[in-house]
Amino acid sequence: MYQIIFSCALLLAAGPLFAAPPAIELAKHYTMVPQQLSRYQATAFPDRIILLPTENPASSQRVNWRTNTGLTASEAEIALAQSGPGFVWQSQRVAGTSRSIQTENGLALQHSVTFTDLIPDTLYAYRVKGAGTWSEWLQFRTANEAFTPFSFIYFGDAQNHNKSHVSRVMREALLQRPRARVMLHAGDLVSSREGNHDNEWGEWFEALGWPGAMINQFITPGNHEYIEDEQEQQHLVPQFAAQFSGLRNGPAPLQDTVYYTDYQGVRFISLNSMAALQDEAMAQIQAEWLQQVLQNNSARWTVVTYHHPMYSVSQGRDNSRLRQYWQPMLDKYQVDLVLQGHDHTYGRFSQQAKAGQLTGAIYIVSVAGPKMYLSSEDSRQQMQRTAEDTQLLQLIDVSETELKYQALTVTGELYDGFVITKQGKQRRFKEADKLPATRLCGTPEHLRLRASRCWNSTEFNLPALPFNL
Numbered sequence: 001m002y003q004i005i006f007s008c009a010l011l012l013a014a015g016p017l018f019a020a021p022p023a024i025e026l027a028k029h030y031t032m033v034p035q036q037l038s039r040y041q042a043t044a045f046p047d048r049i050i051l052l053p054t055e056n057p058a059s060s061q062r063v064n065w066r067t068n069t070g071l072t073a074s075e076a077e078i079a080l081a082q083s084g085p086g087f088v089w090q091s092q093r094v095a096g097t098s099r100s101i102q103t104e105n106g107l108a109l110q111h112s113v114t115f116t117d118l119i120p121d122t123l124y125a126y127r128v129k130g131a132g133t134w135s136e137w138l139q140f141r142t143a144n145e146a147f148t149p150f151s152f153i154y155f156g157d158a159q160n161h162n163k164s165h166v167s168r169v170m171r172e173a174l175l176q177r178p179r180a181r182v183m184l185h186a187g188d189l190v191s192s193r194e195g196n197h198d199n200e201w202g203e204w205f206e207a208l209g210w211p212g213a214m215i216n217q218f219i220t221p222g223n224h225e226y227i228e229d230e231q232e233q234q235h236l237v238p239q240f241a242a243q244f245s246g247l248r249n250g251p252a253p254l255q256d257t258v259y260y261t262d263y264q265g266v267r268f269i270s271l272n273s274m275a276a277l278q279d280e281a282m283a284q285i286q287a288e289w290l291q292q293v294l295q296n297n298s299a300r301w302t303v304v305t306y307h308h309p310m311y312s313v314s315q316g317r318d319n320s321r322l323r324q325y326w327q328p329m330l331d332k333y334q335v336d337l338v339l340q341g342h343d344h345t346y347g348r349f350s351q352q353a354k355a356g357q358l359t360g361a362i363y364i365v366s367v368a369g370p371k372m373y374l375s376s377e378d379s380r381q382q383m384q385r386t387a388e389d390t391q392l393l394q395l396i397d398v399s400e401t402e403l404k405y406q407a408l409t410v411t412g413e414l415y416d417g418f419v420i421t422k423q424g425k426q427r428r429f430k431e432a433d434k435l436p437a438t439r440l441c442g443t444p445e446h447l448r449l450r451a452s453r454c455w456n457s458t459e460f461n462l463p464a465l466p467f468n469l
Helices: 002-014 022-026 085-090 162-176 197-208 238-244 273-278 280-295 320-325 327-332 377-382
Strands: 047-052 061-067 075-080 092-095 097-103 106-115 123-128 138-141 150-155 182-185 216-219 226-228 234-236 259-263 266-270 301-305 337-340 346-352 358-365 385-387 392-398 402-409 414-423 426-431 453-455
Touching: 047 197, 047 238, 061 123, 061 238, 075 085, 075 106, 092 106, 097 238, 106 123, 150 162, 162 197, 162 392, 197 238, 216 266, 234 238, 266 280, 273 280, 273 320, 280 320, 280 327, 320 327, 327 358, 346 414, 358 402, 358 414, 358 426, 385 414
Parallel strands: 047 216, 150 182, 182 216, 266 301, 301 337, 337 358
Antiparallel strands: 047 061, 061 106, 075 092, 075 123, 097 106, 123 138, 150 392, 226 234, 259 266, 346 358, 346 385, 392 402, 402 414, 414 426
16 A cells, blocks of 8 residues: 555656656646636635735734736725724725736736724724725724734745645634734745646635735745746746735845834844845845844844744755854844744754853744655754654744743644743743653655655645555
C-alpha cells in the first residue's frame, strides 16, 4: 500500500512518463479548481473585501475589494452601527479609487476606499459597491486612541492548498479569539509557481472568509509573492499591491510592502526581506527607515514582521544579511516580537539574561499551511522551541504590563507559550509550564519526496488520496 502511494507521489514530483489520468493532471497546481473551470473570475458582485489599517486606526479605516470592469465608480457606504436596520438611512457614501489588474482570470478592477473622521472605539457598518449591486453590510470597530488591551493573531506561511488545508487554521484561530482586532500574515500567502495564480488568491480570500472584511489584516510579502520574468528578474505579483494597498509610510522604493501602524498602543511594522536579500541597498534603506521608526516610537509594545527568518530553523538556510542590517536595531530598541515565516517549521529564539530578564527581541518562525520542512540540528540545539510537521496558529494578548503569547496546533493544543512582563524599560520573560515534547516529522522516510521535507505539499494536490497511510 505504501509503495503505491509513493509511486503516485513520484509521478507528481518528476512529471508523468505516460498519458496521465485526470487526477495526476490536477496535480499541476495548488488549488481545488479543475483546470477547465473558472471559479474565481471577477463578477459584478464585490469580492475579496479586506480591511486594512491606516496610520490613524482610531479615526480612519481602509477597505479594498474587487469587481469586474462593469463598476466604473468606486464607492462605499458607512454608518454608525445600530441594533436595528434603520442605520441605513443615516449612511454616508464615500468615493474611492480603482485600478485595473490583468490576471489569469481576466481583467478586473481593484477598488479602495478610506473612511475618515471616524469616532474612536466605535462600531460602524459599511458596504461596498458592485456593478449594479452591493456587498452585504459588514461591521468594524475603530481603535481606541489610548492604550487598550486587545488580542491579535499571527499566521506563518499559508502558501499551498489554502482552501483545503489552511481554512481550518484560520477558523480555529477565530474560534479561539473571536474578538481579535488584528490578523497578521508573515508572507507566502500563495505559491505563485504552478497553474492559475489568481485562483490561489481566490482560495486565500475564501479561506480567510468574512473575518477579512471585519478585522484589520496586517500583511507582509514573502518570496512567493514574487515571480520571475524572462530576464530572471523578480517582481512583486500584481495582486499584492492592488489588494493590500493602504499604508504608504515606508521608504519610497518599497511603499507597497514596507509600512507601520500604531494600533491601541502596539506598533506593527512590516519589512520586505525578499527585497533586502535580493539587493543589499534595499536592506540598508530599510534599516535606516526602521531606525527612524523605532527611535520615534511611543507605543507600549512593538511587533515587527517580515518573511525570511533572522535565525533559520530549516536545514540549509541562513539569512546573514538580515542579521547584519536589521538585528542591531531590533535588539537595541527592544522590539518585543519578530514574527516570521519561510522555513515551514516552528522555531523560537531569544537571548535571555539571568533570572528571566529579556534582552533583545523574541524571534519566532511559524507555518500555517501543509508544506512542512525539517528543522536543522543547529536550530534544535540553539532555539528554545522547535517543531516539525505541525500547522500552527498564534494568539497574542496584550495589556499595559503583559504580553501573553500562545502557539496552538490547529487541533487546539498549546504547543508553545510565554509571557513578557514590562515595568518601565525592564522586561522579564517566563515560559509556559508543562509544554509538550518537541514534535518531529511523522512521515516515513521512504515516503518523503525530498530529503529535507516532511511534506512537499504536492502529495495533497490530488482531489483524494487513493489510500490512507
